Amino acid sequence: MGALSHIRVLDLSRVLAGPWCTQILADLGADVIKIERPGSGDDTRQWGPPFASVDGGGNEESLYFLATNRGKRSMTLDLSDSRGQKVVHELAAHCDVVVENFKVGALARYGLDYETLKGINPSLVYCSITGFGQTGPYADRAGYDFMIQAMGGLMSVTGEAEDVAGTNPQKVGVAIADLVTGLYSANAIQTALIHRERTGQGQYIDMALLDCQVAILANQAMTYLAAGQTPVRMGNAHPNIVPYQVFETQDGHIILAVGNDGQFRRFCELADQPHLALDPRFVANRGRVKHRAQLVEALALLMKRKNTDDWLNLLEPEGIPCGRINSIDETLNDPQVLHRQMRTQALHSSLGQINLLGSPLKLSETPGEVRRAPPVLGEDTDQVLREVLGYEDSAISALQADGVV
Helix, strand or coil: CCCCCCCEEEECCCCCHHHHHHHHHHHCCCEEEEEECCCCCCHHHHCCCCEEEECCEEEEEEHHHHHHCCCEEEEECCCCCHHHHHHHHHHHHCCCEEEECCCCCCHHHHCCCHHHHHHHCCCCEEEEEECCCCCCCCCCCCCCHHHHHHHCCCHHHCCCCCCCCCCCCCCCCCCHHHHHHHHHHHHHHHHHHHHHHHHCCCEEEEEEHHHHHHHCCHHHHHHHHHHCCCCCCCCCCCCCCCCEEEEECCCCEEEEECCCHHHHHHHHHHCCCHHHHHCCCCCCHHHHHHCHHHHHHHHHHHHCCCCHHHHHHHHHHHCCCEECCCCHHHHHCCHHHHHCCCEEEEEECCCEEEEEECCCCCCCCCCCCCCCCCCCCCCCHHHHHHHCCCCCHHHHHHHHHCCCC
């Protein structure tokens, strides 16, 4: 039984940030009821290829959707219909949490905003996720991950250095602004639930992709805030630590992440380059950062003398942080990843047994786990109406006939 098995979540969100948040809550045991448009569902159900199907035929399922909606129940509901709105009101009375990511003010037109649902259930925790938040000069703008990575400064420090010919700012290879917003939102919701346990009060949570993106600028932001220096793109190098980057080997690449002076001295001994550790320019990290170009030039020549496996076999046993650059397939077949159950399986209603990512939440008593496969569109509509709201079959049939569910 998960730590949140007593919590029911009404999920009105789509695409990524909201679904990522509610997937985390589902991994922790929450009963997540995902509301989707009749006939089409979450936008990501159409995102592809690739799609998954049984033997290449029949019903197709978007792999993007499968990545973000495990552990949930799917209920179709037309929110623009007054009867659909009534169902949401009824569900809100039986739920602990609502998560939505509509544009600012959109749900108020349907009577599904926080103030309305709070009147039905004063203890409700209601989380709104938007691009720019509920207030401020950009509040009415639509916000997408790519935009937020750009506006939030991340792309200005991602990619090869500006003096490398033909390079441009780059986005991260996953939708990082959406993902970290989902993480922060799940954290905020659990904090609000703890507050409710102590006080009986629900509350409203205003989450913005831009806020979360700015928050993870971390040391790069402090370089500007405290030192007045604007960080720039440095490729795979670290602005504050040297050597901490990718190096070419005889047969590929390796990353070195030498985080302190002791590690650097030991690295130089193992690499048979003790003079580098004795060089006054390189003795301390402060000097290595200052004389980055000279040290990196020397190390670039050194690292090409061995292949990647030879370097790993030499450095890893001695505690020197280093690693190969794995492709996705190599990562998902790595023995450590498999041991930690970060690759798992679940039985899907139409696809059969499918591979999924596991939960990284390794609690000793209540670990996160994949409790069910992502749902087929509307798979649980009748069950939710019957078991949660007590609807009779005739009432469900009437809603189905009119396209409300």
